[in-house]
Amino acid sequence: MQVFLDIVVWVLLIAGGFFSLTAAVGVLRFPDFYTRLHPAGKNDTLGVLLFCSAMLIETMKYDYGYLVAGRLVLMVLFMLMASPIACHAITQAAYVDGLRPWKKGEPRR
Amino acid sequence: MLRHLILFVVLCGFWAALSGQLDWTVPSQRYLMGCGLVSCALTTLLMWRVGFLEKEGNFVMIALRQPPYLVWLLWQIIISNWDVAVRVWKPKLDVDPSMIKTSYSLKSELAVAIFANSITLTPGTVTVDIDSKNREFLVHQLSSTGEDGLKFMHDKVAKLEGGEAAE
Numbered sequence: 010m011q012v013f014l015d016i017v018v019w020v021l022l023i024a025g026g027f028f029s030l031t032a033a034v035g036v037l038r039f040p041d042f043y044t045r046l047h048p049a050g051k052n053d054t055l056g057v058l059l060f061c062s063a064m065l066i067e068t069m070k071y072d073y074g075y076l077v078a079g080r081l082v083l084m085v086l087f088m089l090m091a092s093p094i095a096c097h098a099i100t101q102a103a104y105v106d107g108l109r110p111w112k113k114g115e116p117r118r
Numbered sequence: 119m120l121r122h123l124i125l126f127v128v129l130c131g132f133w134a135a136l137s138g139q140l141d142w143t144v145p146s147q148r149y150l151m152g153c154g155l156v157s158c159a160l161t162t163l164l165m166w167r168v169g170f171l172e173k174e175g176n177f178v179m180i181a182l183r184q185p186p187y188l189v190w191l192l193w194q195i196i197i198s199n200w201d202v203a204v205r206v207w208k209p210k211l212d213v214d215p216s217m218i219k220t221s222y223s224l225k226s227e228l229a230v231a232i233f234a235n236s237i238t239l240t241p242g243t244v245t246v247d248i249d250s251k252n253r254e255f256l257v258h259q260l261s262s263t264g265e266d267g268l269k270f271m272h273d274k275v276a277k278l279e280g281g282e283a284a285e
Contacts, residue, residue, distance in 0.1 A: 093238035
């Protein structure tokens, strides 16, 4: 049982690392400001979500782990609300400022 | 008034869950609990002054209907993340971005906020601008696939709000 839980934790951690790395690579590779926000806003959220679920499972090992688990759940809920709002705020600022979105076929900026 | 009372109780519960130090007999913990009460009261007072809560719809009911929606949203987040990840790692860049407009018919501000956040979190779309006069969102999408998903999601949020799916 213990070994099984450890494997699950490892898989979740590696998946979280993969999505965080994907977010970074996406920000570097995508052609303009708006498209870059997609990996930054989405993949980062899932990365943190996966890390938190790994930690949730890890807390089950300890007495009073449920206290930490409750805080982790609150953290995830907060992340789910805050991250898209930040993403939207940046996008809207760019849009109001008049930044033109990239179209297929144009050179990357 | 009742809404502010609910807010105060929820905030106190939030503080208690985060601090976890609730032993009235220990002086330092007594001090912390006092701090918690004071900050919860201050926040409630501020919310009262701003008058934000009166404008909301029935937010308690929306909160109670959240869990099934959250599960569905989590699944959507995983799907859309996989989609974006595939696009990121493809050797040849495969994005065809465009701006689209999508109309909404949600009543409360909270439901609009939930919808906007859900759009940003899911299928290759980010909410750019909200036109509350014409009741339209301006949405930026990575490829031209998101539109049907947006309609479906709008109806889900409308149910969350309590009304029938409009139109």
